[in-house]
Amino acid sequence: MLQLQGVDFTVGRxxxxxxxxxxxxxxSKIYVKVQPDAWEGAILxxxxxxxxxxxxxxxxxxxxxxxNGSGEIVELDTRFGLKRxxxxxxxxxxxxxxxxxxxxxxxxxVCRDWPERKNFLGYNxxxxxxxxxxxxxxxxxxxxxxxxx
Amino acid sequence: MASGILGAxxxxxxxRWIMPRPERIPRLRGLSAVGLFRESIETLEVAGxxxxxxxxxxxxxxxxxxxxxxxxxEYQSYAASYVATAGVFRxxxxxxxxxxxxxxxxxxxxxxxxxxxxxxxxxxxxxxxDLPIGDVLWHAExxxxxxxxxxxLETPNAARKTPYISLIRNLIENDxxxxxxxxxxxxxxxxxxxxxxxxxRRVLALPKVSTTxxxxxxxxxxxxxxxxxxRDYRGQWVAVDGDRLVLSAGSLKELIDELKRxxxxxxxxxxxx
Numbered sequence: 001m002l003q004l005q006g007v008d009f010t011v012g013r014x015x016x017x018x019x020x021x022x023x024x025x026x027x028s029k030i031y032v033k034v035q036p037d038a039w040e041g042a043i044l045x046x047x048x049x050x051x052x053x054x055x056x057x058x059x060x061x062x063x064x065x066x067x068n069g070s071g072e073i074v075e076l077d078t079r080f081g082l083k084r085x086x087x088x089x090x091x092x093x094x095x096x097x098x099x100x101x102x103x104x105x106x107x108x109x110v111c112r113d114w115p116e117r118k119n120f121l122g123y124n125x126x127x128x129x130x131x132x133x134x135x136x137x138x139x140x141x142x143x144x145x146x147x148x149x
Numbered sequence: 150m151a152s153g154i155l156g157a158x159x160x161x162x163x164x165r166w167i168m169p170r171p172e173r174i175p176r177l178r179g180l181s182a183v184g185l186f187r188e189s190i191e192t193l194e195v196a197g198x199x200x201x202x203x204x205x206x207x208x209x210x211x212x213x214x215x216x217x218x219x220x221x222x223e224y225q226s227y228a229a230s231y232v233a234t235a236g237v238f239r240x241x242x243x244x245x246x247x248x249x250x251x252x253x254x255x256x257x258x259x260x261x262x263x264x265x266x267x268x269x270x271x272x273x274x275x276x277x278x279d280l281p282i283g284d285v286l287w288h289a290e291x292x293x294x295x296x297x298x299x300x301x302l303e304t305p306n307a308a309r310k311t312p313y314i315s316l317i318r319n320l321i322e323n324d325x326x327x328x329x330x331x332x333x334x335x336x337x338x339x340x341x342x343x344x345x346x347x348x349x350r351r352v353l354a355l356p357k358v359s360t361t362x363x364x365x366x367x368x369x370x371x372x373x374x375x376x377x378x379x380r381d382y383r384g385q386w387v388a389v390d391g392d393r394l395v396l397s398a399g400s401l402k403e404l405i406d407e408l409k410r411x412x413x414x415x416x417x418x419x420x421x422x
Contacts, residue, residue: 011360012360012364014365014367015367015368015369017372021372021375021376021379021420021422022375022379022383022420022421022422033365033368033418035365035416039405039419040408040409040413040416041388041405041408041416041417041418041419042365042368042416042417042418042419043418043419043420044418044420052324052326057421059386059400059401059402059421060401062401062402063401063402063405070348071348071352072318072321072345072348072349072352074318074321074322075322076321076322076324077322087321087352087353088352089351089352089354093361093363095363095364095365096364096365097364097365097366097367098364099364100360100361100362100364101360101361101362101363101364101365102358102359102360102361103358103359103360103361104356104357104358105356105357105358106356107352107353107354107356116421117421124326125352125353125356126356128355128356129355129356129357129358130356130358145358145359145360146358149355
């Protein structure tokens with residue numbers, strides 16, 4: 001794993017993918033594996049430090065039981081326009097192929113009319129407490145917990 | 150001190166229309182005031198929904214910020230156009246709003262709270278006064294006739310406390326998350342047990358991260374399978390293990406239910422093609 005000044009900077013790594021089969025997205029992005037909540041499966045979500053919040057598409061949100069939650073309703077200005085939804089708390093595991101995975105008690109923005117196939121790992125509520133690094137030629141995504149506050 | 154300020158403000162009789170002034174330091178009934186007394190009667194840009202529809206008076210002293218509102222009385226829509234925002238054209242109109250002379254004070258916010266967290270000069274008045282916006286009609290075409298605001302904009306109580314929840318929601322919606330968190334941490338003690346504020350604290354808490362020995366595997370083979378079968382299973386949710394399709398289904402719920410039933414030894418990669 002990666003170290004910074006002799007101390008572990010990351011604890012795990014996984015392969016990332018730069019395109020998503022079935023998606024109309026024409027440009028390269030970073031797609032990493034996560035396991036939402038207590039699923040027994042992994043999905044690919046776009047790593048996006050420019051996204052204010054993490055978002056799962058409605059079917060994923062429904063499958064993890066947060067689509068009809070009671071979280072605070074907010075209206076956010078997103079890349080897909082103004083979207084009304086809720087902020088919900090859920091555990092997301094960033095899965096490692098090597099090393100250790102990270103379990104994150106994260107805050108997700110849940111919106112019923114969010115587009116299909118658009119799952120994002122955003123900054124507030126998730127990435128803000130994770131250290132990350134990329135090895136683009138090797139297609140590796142490194143990650144580790146931020147130091148305790 | 151607070152009652153002196155309130156008393157002084159209640160005696161103010163400003164003119165009906167006031168042009169925005171950058172600063173003015175008034176002396177009220179012998180009180181020295183340091184800071185800005187600022188009102189803005191704004192010509193408001195409406196884009197799809199009302200963003201702000203009342204004049205907000207703010208009076209800053211050494212100790213506190215007084216929030217007051219002028220009741221909006223009438224509005225006039227005089228232009229209709231389309232505005233490009235983030236590459237999307239949205240219909241908009243321009244409103245003039247005529248407001249009452251009287252400034253009704255709604256709260257006195259301790260300066261420490263206001264200064265630490267909130268840039269009140271840039272506040273969205275709709276967040277402060279929490280007025281419903283549905284009463285203002287959307288005009289597809291411009292009209293110069295003055296239209297009254299509906300009666301239910303009247304607040305029943307003369308004194309209305311600062312709507313902290315609206316303030317925090319406003320901060321969230323403007324992507325000012327660190328300020329929303331700081332405001333939550335600085336709220337008066339008597340607000341601690343309010344259910345909505347407790348929920349906001351919960352969802353705005355920093356993420357908790359822990360390591361786990363659970364690992365996955367390199368999904369290159371699954372990825373190649375997805376690319377190869379993109380057309381065959383378009384629109385379907387699929388679960389793939391290595392170069393083998395485990396399941397496909399029309400909905401994620403069906404897929405997950407079936408996966409649970411199968412109780413697989415290895416976690417598949419789940420994807421919608």
